[in-house]
Amino acid sequence: MIRGRIPCLAVAVLLAGACHLDDAGLGPGRMVDGSATRDAQTTDALTPDAPSCPEMAPPVDLLFVVDNSATMAEEQTAFAGAMGELVRALISGDLDADGTPDQLRAQDLHVGIVSTDMGTFGFVLPGCTDATDGDDGVLLETRTSHACPTAAPAIHAFGAGDTPADFVSELGCAVRIGAAGCGLEQPLEAALEALTPSTSSIEFAAMSRGHGDGANAGFLRPDSILAIVFLTDEDDCSAADPRLFDPSSTMYPLELAVRCYAYPAALQPVSRYSEGLIALVSSPDRLVVATISGVPTALVGMSPAGILAAPDMEHRLEGTAMRPSCTDPVRGAAVPPRRMVRLASSLEGTGARLEIQSICQDDLSPALRAVAARIGQAAAGPGCALP
DSSP states (O other): OOOOOOOOOOOOOOOOOOOOOOOTTOOSOOOTTSSOOOOTTOOOOOOTTOOOOOSSOOOEEEEEEEOOSTTOHHHHHHHHHTHHHHHHHHHHOOTTSSSSOOSOOOOSEEEEEEESOOOOTTOOBTTBSOTTTTTTTOOOOBOGGGTOSSOBOSSEEEOTTOOHHHHHHHHHHHTOOOSOSOSSOOHHHHHHHHHSOTTSSOOOGGGOOOSTTTTTTTSSOTTOEEEEEEEOSSOOOOBSSGGGGOTTOSSSOSOHHHHHHHOGGGBOOTHHHHHHHHTTSSSGGGEEEEEEEBOOGGGTTSOHHHHHHSGGGSOOEETTEEOOSEEETTTEEEOOOHHHHHHHHHHTTTTOEEEEEETTSSOSHHHHHHHHHHHHHHHHOTTOOOO
16 A cells, blocks of 8 residues: 656556355456456566656555454454555555665555444344444544554545654554454445445445445545455455344344355345446546455465366355365464455456455565555556656
């Protein structure tokens, strides 16, 4: 996440008893940004008619969607620890820390944070303290009770005159939002409700409207680059049918913990989110979507179709639990994030910049450098030529 005229490197990055979900509608294998998957340090071929790079990056609005369920304390800590790499890469434009900028520097940055807790449609469930709407996609303010030395507003802003070290410290504290949220995570719905204006035709739970021009007004700016980073060890459970969360439902008889995987027809279609997010930006090439989730580390760099085809990415029940897709010896196991990867698949070919990374990596710094490179691509614009 985070700043003249400097050489613009068109950077691409590493993409980054059984119960099976239906992935109908998933297109054939395409490359992550509509062209090709490349190493983060390679460049596009210079073509005679390619446009030159802009002189400065547009504003960047970066939304972190952070899983705050009971298993996420260590993951949030690892994410916070890697925050310095993201800020450094964005502000300096130097992806590999060799002292030479690789891309345009982000000089005007907004960062906001929402949780994956969107409530349970009024059903009272263990561990879900706010059954109505949870945190409801509203940007979280930093409170001193979060073990942060000082409070901070919901929109973290970095601009001329600000100190990178202070900004890193502020964000590193802010993303540790706690692990007391609902275990039925709805990261896709949280992102969409956080950013969608109330004037949109999109409706949310209880026929409510988005917060983009209300509670979260001022975060997303006109003609900015919108970058969304999901951090979760689960898959998305953005429900279309409220009865999915009814503990006494006879329509969905399995344990609540696995219903999100076992009954995909009860969830919102992934197209709701690809179309809804595209509608928020002035041009699709100003959208960056990244997921750091339970993708096995060996699959990072593959196309979404290749990731989804891998056996470890299948949803398989083992007793009353879902089989893990990857495991970190310290942070524990994660499950296959099929809907998160399907979001990337549905955005392929639109011009949006996409990144798929694993939450099971020992160090999340490379994942966040990859996100910075995707933001750099969006800042340069399509076809940006080397000088």
